[in-house]
Each structure stands twice: as C-alpha cells, then as structure tokens.
Amino acid sequence: MSKSVFPEKLYSISGFQRKYLDLVISSVKRQFNNIEQSSSNIDWNYMLLCASILAKSEEGKHLDAALRISQFCMVSNELDENQKVAAAVVLDSLTNSPAIQLALDREYLKNNYEKQIPLPLQLNRVNRLVEYSIFNHKKKHIKKSISFSGLFITMLIISIGLVFLLRLLQENLIFYYA
Numbered sequence: 001m002s003k004s005v006f007p008e009k010l011y012s013i014s015g016f017q018r019k020y021l022d023l024v025i026s027s028v029k030r031q032f033n034n035i036e037q038s039s040s041n042i043d044w045n046y047m048l049l050c051a052s053i054l055a056k057s058e059e060g061k062h063l064d065a066a067l068r069i070s071q072f073c074m075v076s077n078e079l080d081e082n083q084k085v086a087a088a089v090v091l092d093s094l095t096n097s098p099a100i101q102l103a104l105d106r107e108y109l110k111n112n113y114e115k116q117i118p119l120p121l122q123l124n125r126v127n128r129l130v131e132y133s134i135f136n137h138k139k140k141h142i143k144k145s146i147s148f149s150g151l152f153i154t155m156l157i158i159s160i161g162l163v164f165l166l167r168l169l170q171e172n173l174i175f176y177y178a
Contacts, residue, residue, distance in 0.1 A: 007057035027072040048086045055093045074103045
C-alpha cells in the first residue's frame with residue numbers, strides 16, 4: 001500500500017465527508033425495517049472512485065470508509081452491474097474475499113463478474129492472490145519469491161495475450177489477401 005497523502009486529502013474534503021455521511025446514514029437505515037427508507041441521492045460513481053483511492057491507504061479510517069462504501073454498494077438495489085463489479089474490485093483490493101463470496105452467495109453479484117474486470121485490474125488481483133495466500137515466518141525471503149511469481153504470472157498473461165492478438169491479426173491478413 002502506498003504512503004500517499006492523496007487519500008488523507010480526499011478524506012478531509014468537506015464535500016466527501018458530507019456525501020460519505022449520507023451514505024453511512026442510508027446504510028444504517030437499510031438495516032432496520034422500522035425506519036422509513038427514503039431514496040438516496042448518492043453519487044455512486046464518485047463514491048466508488050473515492051473508495052478505490054481510499055483502499056490504497058494504510059490508515060484505518062480510510063480503509064473503513066472504502067469498505068463501507070463498497071459493501072453498501074453491493075447490497076443496494078439501485079445500482080447497475082458495472083458499479084457492483086467496481087465495488088467487488090475495491091473489496092478485492094482490500095483483500096476481503098469473504099465479502100465478495102457472500103455477495104455471490106446472496107446473488108448481489110453475478111457469478112461471472114470477473115469477466116467484466118479490465119485486464120490490468122485482473123493482473124493486480126492475481127498478484128494479490130499470490131501475495132496474500134502464502135504464510136511463512138521468513139517474510140523477507142517469501143516476499144522476494146512472491147514478487148518474482150507475480151512478475152512471472154504477469155509476463156505469462158501478457159505473452160498469451162500477444163499470441164492471441166498475433167493469431168487474430170494473421171487470420172485477418174490471410175482473409176483480407178485471399
């Protein structure tokens with residue numbers, strides 16, 4: 001995670017705080033049947049963008065905000081599938097796979113959501129899976145091998161993509177000149 005000051009600056013903006021407070025209030029209201037549910041005026045694209053920025057922080061309050069935003073996005077009925085996929089990407093960047101699995105189990109998210117994630121974000125996901133799936137007390141030694149594994153996986157995926165593009169180009173050229 002980066003030590004950027006950008007998440008702190010974003011978190012301290014009064015406009016973000018106001019919108020985040022509205023989201024938190026709507027989220028809490030949704031949990032109780034006795035409270036009148038008013039339609040929320042949440043700018044989900046803005047809030048998801050903020051969540052993706054806050055998820056890169058090391059501060060607990062930033063990570064909590066990113067988690068709350070993405071979690072409420074998952075359970076909200078007023079969002080489209082792309083926004084829910086974006087929330088899943090944020091949850092994944094927080095390494096919160098149980099929340100993603102729960103969203104899949106409760107059908108808040110489609111089973112094939114991963115196909116909608118752009119390739120660079122899929123590569124980040126694979127790297128996180130490798131990085132956080134190994135536990136060893138020799139962390140420094142493992143860290144080096146993990147970086148190599150992530151690089152190897154990335155290079156492998158890029159190579160496969162290039163082979164696919166070259167074959168596609170070759171087929172189109174043969175068809176064009178035939």
